[in-house]
Amino acid sequence: MKRIIVYSRNTIVVFILLFLGICEGNAQVESDTVERKEETLPEETSPKYKDPNKALWLSLLLPGAGQVYNEKVWKLPILYGGVITSIYFLEFNNRRYQRFLVALDIIREGTEPNPFPNLNQDGIVRNVNYWRRNRDAIYLVFGAIYAFGAVDAFVDAHLAGFDVSDDLSFKIEPSVEPIMASSASVGISLKIKF
Incomplete structure (x- = not known):
């Protein structure tokens, strides 16, 4: 009898933890949807937005x-x-x-x-x-x-609201990378700035 009670307590504890995890997961999903709504609202009301x-x-x-x-x-x-x-x-x-x-x-x-x-x-x-x-x-x-x-x-x-500001850039530059203490490799690097 004592063993069944302990098993029941463990089961109750597991169910409570699962319930809290589910509630926390749902709360996270709801906050994500609220954030998404906040992100999409300014875009839809902006003058660049086209349906x-x-x-x-x-x-x-x-x-x-x-x-x-x-x-x-x-x-x-x-x-x-x-x-x-x-x-x-x-x-x-x-x-x-x-x-x-x-x-x-x-x-x-x-x-x-x-x-x-x-x-x-x-x-x-x-x-x-x-x-x-x-x-x-x-x-x-x-x-x-x-x-x-x-x-x-x-x-x-x-693509009407796509950002094409000056902050976006793509550069090709020469680069020198050290291989060992006394030698280096010369090449070309591609740099993308977002």
Whole structure:
């Protein structure tokens, strides 16, 4: 009986120590979250802070709107140059595709003369497939340019509050390190200052 009581006391002591350790761990976690909130609040209220999600949605709604939100208007001509160029080539390839498709229908019906006298039916089919593939590839290029604009706005908003002050530096300097009492090695050292 006495042994059971001692065992119970040890068990109670272990549970109390575990409980105190858990409470202390929870208190530490809560203080960490309070510190994190304090760290993020000034960043979100600073004038440099940009909301990445807002920049992404603006750029998805209208190409270039995210860049305007991030105050990087100089990127607009590049983005719209890509969009306009892809639209031009999309229309050009589609127009050629439609021309050869009509010519293929004319040859299959046989009612009118061949609009492309140098090409037979197989040549026209090859041209139809060629211009259709080009048109479909330009759809992918247009989608890639559109997605690139959205990703650029998102990443630029994330990096808006990045510190690029003069305190950051990278220097390459010659260095002399002693090897033994009478000799030294000569080399180059890279110094990074944060």
